[in-house]
Amino acid sequence: MQPTGRALPVALDAMGGDNAPGEIVAGAVQAVRERNVPVVLVGHPRVLYLELARHDAVSEIPIVRAEEALAMDEGALASLRRPRSSIAIACHLVRRGDACAVVSAGSTAGVVATGRLRLRAQQGVVRPAIAVGLPTLPQPTVLLDAGATADAKPEMLVQFAHLGVAYAETALGMPRPSVGLLTIGAEPEKGNKLAKRAHELLAATPGIDFAGNIEGHDLLTRKVDVVVTDGFTGNVALKTVEGTVRYAFEQLRETLAESRVARLGGMLQRARLRELAGRLDPEAHGGAVLLGLNGTVVIAHGSSRARGVAAACELAARLSAQGIIARIGERVATTNKSHRRW
Amino acid sequence: MQPTGRALPVALDAMGGDNAPGEIVAGAVQAVRERNVPVVLVGHPRVLYLELARHDAVSEIPIVRAEEALAMDEGALASLRRPRSSIAIACHLVRRGDACAVVSAGSTAGVVATGRLRLRAQQGVVRPAIAVGLPTLPQPTVLLDAGATADAKPEMLVQFAHLGVAYAETALGMPRPSVGLLTIGAEPEKGNKLAKRAHELLAATPGIDFAGNIEGHDLLTRKVDVVVTDGFTGNVALKTVEGTVRYAFEQLRETLAESRVARLGGMLQRARLRELAGRLDPEAHGGAVLLGLNGTVVIAHGSSRARGVAAACELAARLSAQGIIARIGERVATTNKSHRRW
Numbered sequence: 001m002q003p004t005g006r007a008l009p010v011a012l013d014a015m016g017g018d019n020a021p022g023e024i025v026a027g028a029v030q031a032v033r034e035r036n037v038p039v040v041l042v043g044h045p046r047v048l049y050l051e052l053a054r055h056d057a058v059s060e061i062p063i064v065r066a067e068e069a070l071a072m073d074e075g076a077l078a079s080l081r082r083p084r085s086s087i088a089i090a091c092h093l094v095r096r097g098d099a100c101a102v103v104s105a106g107s108t109a110g111v112v113a114t115g116r117l118r119l120r121a122q123q124g125v126v127r128p129a130i131a132v133g134l135p136t137l138p139q140p141t142v143l144l145d146a147g148a149t150a151d152a153k154p155e156m157l158v159q160f161a162h163l164g165v166a167y168a169e170t171a172l173g174m175p176r177p178s179v180g181l182l183t184i185g186a187e188p189e190k191g192n193k194l195a196k197r198a199h200e201l202l203a204a205t206p207g208i209d210f211a212g213n214i215e216g217h218d219l220l221t222r223k224v225d226v227v228v229t230d231g232f233t234g235n236v237a238l239k240t241v242e243g244t245v246r247y248a249f250e251q252l253r254e255t256l257a258e259s260r261v262a263r264l265g266g267m268l269q270r271a272r273l274r275e276l277a278g279r280l281d282p283e284a285h286g287g288a289v290l291l292g293l294n295g296t297v298v299i300a301h302g303s304s305r306a307r308g309v310a311a312a313c314e315l316a317a318r319l320s321a322q323g324i325i326a327r328i329g330e331r332v333a334t335t336n337k338s339h340r341r342w
Numbered sequence: 343m344q345p346t347g348r349a350l351p352v353a354l355d356a357m358g359g360d361n362a363p364g365e366i367v368a369g370a371v372q373a374v375r376e377r378n379v380p381v382v383l384v385g386h387p388r389v390l391y392l393e394l395a396r397h398d399a400v401s402e403i404p405i406v407r408a409e410e411a412l413a414m415d416e417g418a419l420a421s422l423r424r425p426r427s428s429i430a431i432a433c434h435l436v437r438r439g440d441a442c443a444v445v446s447a448g449s450t451a452g453v454v455a456t457g458r459l460r461l462r463a464q465q466g467v468v469r470p471a472i473a474v475g476l477p478t479l480p481q482p483t484v485l486l487d488a489g490a491t492a493d494a495k496p497e498m499l500v501q502f503a504h505l506g507v508a509y510a511e512t513a514l515g516m517p518r519p520s521v522g523l524l525t526i527g528a529e530p531e532k533g534n535k536l537a538k539r540a541h542e543l544l545a546a547t548p549g550i551d552f553a554g555n556i557e558g559h560d561l562l563t564r565k566v567d568v569v570v571t572d573g574f575t576g577n578v579a580l581k582t583v584e585g586t587v588r589y590a591f592e593q594l595r596e597t598l599a600e601s602r603v604a605r606l607g608g609m610l611q612r613a614r615l616r617e618l619a620g621r622l623d624p625e626a627h628g629g630a631v632l633l634g635l636n637g638t639v640v641i642a643h644g645s646s647r648a649r650g651v652a653a654a655c656e657l658a659a660r661l662s663a664q665g666i667i668a669r670i671g672e673r674v675a676t677t678n679k680s681h682r683r684w
Contacts, residue, residue, distance in 0.1 A: 216581025239558025
């Protein structure tokens with residue numbers, strides 16, 4: 001173990017993800033050696049031992065046995081049927097105090113279902129939400145829910161706002177994060193029934209700096225610090241941002257390759273473009289965070305490679321060290337009290 | 343009037359849009375002179391006369407009087423209270439057979455509400471939908487509903503599929519358009535309740551080439567010809583694509599401006615980039631089409647300038663000439679019959 005001393009390790013689901021276990025183990029090695037984050041690997045011991053041996057890291061990273069693994073295409077139901085899956089065991093380690101947080105690049109539905117079952121929702125939280133950082137400058141914009149709760153009720157969106165504010169304060173050091181509601185027009189009465197009712201509730205919630213409605217084209221303009229929406233809309237919006245960035249860069253690359261003059265220009269800029277593409281790469285941000293459970297869970301991109309896994313481990317350790325769960329607990333407790341007062 | 347002979351004119355709402363009436367009238371002049379599309383302007387006669395005079399076009403384009411106009415921030419309710427608004431009169435011209443189609447750059451909610459009230463839904467269509475073309479190559483991808491019906495039922499999504507297929511066949515000449523359902527996972531059971539039920543219905547609908555679920559990152563990959571979703575999700579997705587394209591280009595411009603070497607490269611490519619930005623510009627495509635009513639309605643971008651308005655008029659005239667409404671009628675009639683057979 002690294003000289004971080006007493007810090008609890010991150011429980012890393014070594015069997016989850018398109019590139020598991022090779023890139024996951026490589027990410028664990030990076031996290032331990034380069035980012036000073038202690039990690040425990042959860043999965044098939046023999047497979048993981050061999051992977052660790054390739055990095056000469058057998059003595060640096062402990063392994064916890066899990067007989068089963070969730071396949072990437074297995075959904076919520078399958079995960080409930082596998083109490084010995086690597087993600088279930090990783091949650092168990094956090095629950096009994098042997099790890100500070102969970103990291104998995106496995107199927108989002110599987111991680112969410114397992115997390116809800118094994119870690120349970122925090123007191124006062126009805127449903128968890130997934131928070132992601134959109135690639136804005138100078139700071140990311142927090143979007144949630146990005147897919148944990150597809151059919152949300154208006155009251156849940158108010159809770160998501162609390163989760164998002166706690167995350168923005170804790171993980172990103174924002175002093176008083178503003179909150180916007182993702183909908184389809186600036187006026188309060190614009191939207192579907194869910195959004196219209198959520199607008200009313202958010203406007204009446206103390207402790208939330210509600211900036212009103214925002215639309216799809218405001219997601220990357222830093223109009224607000226935290227964007228709240230249901231898990232269906234949020235997931236569509238997030239993947240649309242990712243897909244459109246990829247599309248714009250592909251189109252650009254083709255445009256640059258089309259003529260010889262442009263090609264010369266393209267060569268001159270290659271380094272700069274790589275930089276920009278890197279900034280917009282979701283892997284660089286460490287992944288999505290499942291908020292509202294009795295334990296921090298970071299969901300890395302399914303296609304994560306070592307660098308993305310290491311970033312996710314660092315994010316998980318930082319969130320845990322900064323006490324995100326206690327912070328959420330305080331916020332939710334305050335609201336419930338003030339709700340009761342009405 | 344231009345030598346297109348007998349063709350009915352497009353009724354153009356001259357008072358709707360951020361740049362009305364100046365750019366709208368300029369767009370009408372372009373449509374008539376450069377695209378050979380007959381247009382009648384609807385709005386305040388004196389104002390429009392003066393604008394036409396600036397283009398020396400008083401004798402080329404007739405004016406139909408409308409005393410009122412909908413403001414850009416007026417929603418559905420206001421539009422119902424204004425039977426003499428320019429958009430209401432434009433719809434009236436289509437209804438009584440004096441115009442072939444309506445074009446407006448006014449508030450989407452106002453245009454949709456007025457269109458539903460004045461033109462009524464086609465027989466067999468419960469709710470209209472807005473279809474837009476996403477900027478893919480070699481052909482656009484049709485997305486609907488982009489905002490007409492925020493709270494949709496699963497059965498409506500099946501109708502939207504028919505509207506979208508008719509649009510893709512008619513306006514884009516696609517022989518047998520494939521349809522995808524926008525949701526948050528590839529498997530049929532992924533999504534919110536609406537999407538899951540819509541998946542079942544679409545899979546069981548004859549006459550629809552249903553390709554299954556697609557996700558946000560597939561919107562620009564030409565995986566399917568027509569993407570179906572509810573008006574809330576569709577509007578968020580469309581605006582997210584637009585906002586992300588704009589963001590990627592801004593980031594790129596900054597990146598190119600940052601260093602002198604890169605700046606040189608940037609100069610060499612400027613023309614190519616302009617071309618690419620133009621292709622991704624929503625104005626170039628002529629706007630969104632409100633489908634399912636007894637009359638073709640094209641909703642141009644609120645910020646449209648003359649070129650966008652002219653493109654919208656051309657699109658409206660083409661859709662009308664190609665008999666989009668009859669085509670939708672046939673499709674919907676077939677389904678209703680086959681539904682009855684079950």
